[in-house]
Amino acid sequence: MTAVISATGLWTPKDSISNKELVTAFNAWSEKWNAQHADEIAAGTLEAKPLSSAEFVFKASGIKSRFVISKDPILDPDIMAPRIPERGDEDISVLAEIAVAAARDALAKTGRDAKDVDAVIVACSNLQRAYPAIAIEVQDALGIDGFAFDMNVACSSATFGIETARGLIASGAAKSVLVCNPEICSAHLNFKDRDSHFIFGDVATAILVEDESIAPTGAWEILGTKLGTKFSNNIRNNFGFLNTAAPQGVGADDKLFMQNGRRVFKEVVPLVASMISEELENIGIATSQIKRMWLHQANLSMNTLIAKKVMGKDVDMDIAPVVLDEYANTSSAGSIIAFDKHSADFTPGDTGLICSFGAGYSAGVVVVRKT
Numbered sequence: 001m002t003a004v005i006s007a008t009g010l011w012t013p014k015d016s017i018s019n020k021e022l023v024t025a026f027n028a029w030s031e032k033w034n035a036q037h038a039d040e041i042a043a044g045t046l047e048a049k050p051l052s053s054a055e056f057v058f059k060a061s062g063i064k065s066r067f068v069i070s071k072d073p074i075l076d077p078d079i080m081a082p083r084i085p086e087r088g089d090e091d092i093s094v095l096a097e098i099a100v101a102a103a104r105d106a107l108a109k110t111g112r113d114a115k116d117v118d119a120v121i122v123a124c125s126n127l128q129r130a131y132p133a134i135a136i137e138v139q140d141a142l143g144i145d146g147f148a149f150d151m152n153v154a155c156s157s158a159t160f161g162i163e164t165a166r167g168l169i170a171s172g173a174a175k176s177v178l179v180c181n182p183e184i185c186s187a188h189l190n191f192k193d194r195d196s197h198f199i200f201g202d203v204a205t206a207i208l209v210e211d212e213s214i215a216p217t218g219a220w221e222i223l224g225t226k227l228g229t230k231f232s233n234n235i236r237n238n239f240g241f242l243n244t245a246a247p248q249g250v251g252a253d254d255k256l257f258m259q260n261g262r263r264v265f266k267e268v269v270p271l272v273a274s275m276i277s278e279e280l281e282n283i284g285i286a287t288s289q290i291k292r293m294w295l296h297q298a299n300l301s302m303n304t305l306i307a308k309k310v311m312g313k314d315v316d317m318d319i320a321p322v323v324l325d326e327y328a329n330t331s332s333a334g335s336i337i338a339f340d341k342h343s344a345d346f347t348p349g350d351t352g353l354i355c356s357f358g359a360g361y362s363a364g365v366v367v368v369r370k371t
């Protein structure tokens with residue numbers, strides 16, 4: 001059985017925060033904190049909080065703005081975090097709701113009835129609760145028979161999800177698998193940390209992976225995939241169910257996203273570039289045949305460097321389209337947004353690759369050809 005990508009779907013929050021708005025809020029919070037702690041700062045027992053800068057954010061990352069589910073509380077210097085009210089157990093959870101919105105977009109593009117889907121995978125960085133699986137809630141909301149499960153490989157969740165779906169199709173366990181990537185990254189971001197407060201945004205994507213025998217015309221044949229992981233503490237979040245068993249650590253900064261960005265940059269770029277090159281060689285595709293690389297969207301310079309290393313020369317960034325300027329880093333969804341928005345010009349036979357990378361470290365490459 002050959003698996004193809006029949007369609008992708010996208011759900012984007014309506015509110016967006018510009019670098020200027022974000023930095024204004026950060027600096028107001030920082031100045032207030034410094035005023036409140038003026039004596040300790042003067043005595044040298046506390047360090048003053050430095051100011052952030054919109055110019056730095058754009059220059060260091062390529063990010064201009066990010067979409068978020070809960071704008072005002074993030075920009076309120078007295079809150080500096082999203083506020084998403086808890087819902088009753090009988091109401092759909094927010095993560096399932098945005099996954100369903102992206103899934104409906106993918107289903108609508110193919111004319112596929114949800115009843116014809118056999119399995120749902122919710123693959124993302126942050127799952128809202130321990131159980132029941134968000135994927136089973138999505139399955140229920142869409143009226144899908146069969147089975148569903150959650151998986152988390154951080155920023156690489158979507159590519160690992162595609163490969164998992166492909167495996168289910170190859171084994172005959174399913175013919176149509178919906179992979180959803182709901183990412184409410186604003187809720188794991190420390191908006192009081194100058195080094196990272198600008199990095200993430202919220203979004204949801206979905207990928208319909210199907211057996212070619214039932215796929216619509218114009219689907220994307222999966223020519224090859226490569227997954228890899230290598231343990232690193234350079235991107236880490238210690239939030240988890242054991243936190244309440246160590247109450248002194250509840251609410252500490254390490255229960256949100258933390259990273260050593262410089263190390264990540266240096267270590268991940270060569271890892272990803274060689275992984276892409278190895279996979280292309282493995283399946284006998286020359287780099288000259290690659291029309292586009294839909295790369296993970298974390299940092300513009302990182303993507304420029306990866307594209308250059310893979311192609312062996314400076315390249316026009318049309319080959320690796322950028323969505324992080326508008327969306328920021330949306331974890332597993334980033335490469336899928338790029339694919340969703342920048343693949344309409346492909347004609348049958350055109351080849352490209354989806355590539356994710358992030359915490360773990362984890363990286364995934366999916367080479368696709370338009371049919």
Ligand SMILES: CC(C)(COP(=O)(O)OP(=O)(O)OC[C@H]1O[C@@H](n2cnc3c(N)ncnc32)[C@H](O)[C@@H]1OP(=O)(O)O)[C@@H](O)C(=O)NCCC(=O)NCCS
Nearest residue numbers: 052053056060061155194195261262264265298299358359
């Ligand atoms: C995070 C990242 C954008 C930071 O860019 P960078 O160029 O490495 O920046 P640095 O952290 O080295 O900081 C450079 C300087 O700017 C300062 N700075 C940091 N944040 C700042 C901010 N918001 N405003 C102004 N200055 C800032 C630093 O203090 C440092 O000052 P110094 O040179 O006086 O020490 C970049 O490292 C990155 O994107 N790395 C990859 C991250 C990634 O992909 N993570 C995966 C997440 S899934």
